[in-house]
Amino acid sequence: MYFIDVQGTLISDEDKSPIAGSLEFIDHLNKEAIPYMVITNNTKKASSDFYNYLTSIGFNFSFEKYLDPLMLLESRVSKDAVAAYGATEFLQTLQKMGYELNYEDPKTVLIAIKEDFSADEYAQMIDFLLAGAKLVGMHETSIYAKNNKRYPGVGAILKMLSFATSVSYDVVGKPSVAFYEEALKRLQQQNSSASFEEITIISDDVKGDLGGAKELGMKTLFVTSGKYRSAEEIVPFLDEDKKPDLIYADMQAVLEHIGEIK
Numbered sequence: 001m002y003f004i005d006v007q008g009t010l011i012s013d014e015d016k017s018p019i020a021g022s023l024e025f026i027d028h029l030n031k032e033a034i035p036y037m038v039i040t041n042n043t044k045k046a047s048s049d050f051y052n053y054l055t056s057i058g059f060n061f062s063f064e065k066y067l068d069p070l071m072l073l074e075s076r077v078s079k080d081a082v083a084a085y086g087a088t089e090f091l092q093t094l095q096k097m098g099y100e101l102n103y104e105d106p107k108t109v110l111i112a113i114k115e116d117f118s119a120d121e122y123a124q125m126i127d128f129l130l131a132g133a134k135l136v137g138m139h140e141t142s143i144y145a146k147n148n149k150r151y152p153g154v155g156a157i158l159k160m161l162s163f164a165t166s167v168s169y170d171v172v173g174k175p176s177v178a179f180y181e182e183a184l185k186r187l188q189q190q191n192s193s194a195s196f197e198e199i200t201i202i203s204d205d206v207k208g209d210l211g212g213a214k215e216l217g218m219k220t221l222f223v224t225s226g227k228y229r230s231a232e233e234i235v236p237f238l239d240e241d242k243k244p245d246l247i248y249a250d251m252q253a254v255l256e257h258i259g260e261i262k
Contacts, residue, residue: 001191001199002029003183003218005174006040008204008226010059010251013145019225021252023058028255030060035190037183041139041173042068043112044089046096065190067183069138069173073097076172077108077136083128085121086112086138105131111158112138115151122161129165139173142207143227150227155208174205175212200246200261202254206234211242221261225250 007013010022029036038061042050051066070093079099083106084091090112095101109128129135141153152160158169173179180196187194200219203209204226214220222244228234231247246261248254254261 001034001187001194002036003039003180003187003199003201003213004036005201005203005205005209006038006042006054008145009202009223010038011054011057013226014148016053016057018057018059019250019252021250021255023060025251025255025258026059026061028258035187035194036061036065037187038066039174039179039183040066040068041141043070043138043173044087044093046093047071064186067179067186069179070097072172072179072182073138076170076178077110081105081107082110083108083125083133084110084112085114085117085125086110087114090114090138106133108134108136109161110136110138111154111161113141113144113151113154115144115146115149117157125161126164129161129167135161135165135167135169137169137171137173140171140175140208140212141205143205145227153205153208174203174209177212177216180213180216180218202251204228206238206244207242210244211238214242214244219246219261220244221246221248221254223248223250223254 012019047068047070051063081102082099083103084094084101106128109125137154137158140155142155144151144153162169196217200221201213202221204223206222210220224230235243
């Protein structure tokens with residue numbers, strides 16, 4: 001059984017096209033009736049729109065096998081007085097969902113990803129947090145890769161803000177326990193006995209996705225097709241209990257060694 005990340009794992013961070021072996025890997029799981037969930041930290045597009053994009057480029061799975069943070073947001077964050085930060089598409093999606101954006105006296109500071117946060121935006125976030133607003137991240141990614149550059153991920157920004165203000169934070173998407181529990185609940189619709197210990201999670205975010213998954217007992221598989229160019233960039237610097245169980249270059253290599261993963 002599998003949890004499978006999307007950006008940098010199934011699709012390229014550069015042009016959003018399928019990474020080698022990714023379409024075939026999903027087809028293999030379907031053919032063998034192996035339970036899986038596609039779990040992404042997508043926040044730029046509405047959930048149904050991003051799912052439809054994935055199917056339009058050749059991925060063959062039902063919406064019941066898809067989960068992203070926007071699908072949990074309403075149960076985690078109140079819709080009134082939210083100071084949201086992220087890409088324009090994210091802010092537009094929030095407004096379509098009925099969220100009231102407030103940059104005067106917000107109750108919640110909500111962080112998603114973009115590559116060009118300004119110092120003034122960080123200053124505004126800090127002021128809101130020191131005035132009593134809650135801090136919430138849409139996810140806790142370590143690095144945001146775009147246009148051959150690597151920017152601080154939401155997780156890095158959350159830690160910076162928390163250090164500056166001593167305000168703790170909550171996370172909606174990966175690697176929060178609530179997100180993984182919801183993914184497990186949906187996986188159990190395919191196999192009622194599914195448990196974290198039986199799941200292999202595949203991701204290019206060895207810190208933001210796999211660390212939290214490992215704490216829950218999942219087997220972790222790190223692919224170097226996204227945020228990191230090689231395992232040597234990051235794995236030697238991880239604590240022993242956070243190092244991935246398996247490392248492969250991409251989904252093609254995963255598919256070729258799938259018999260060794262079980």
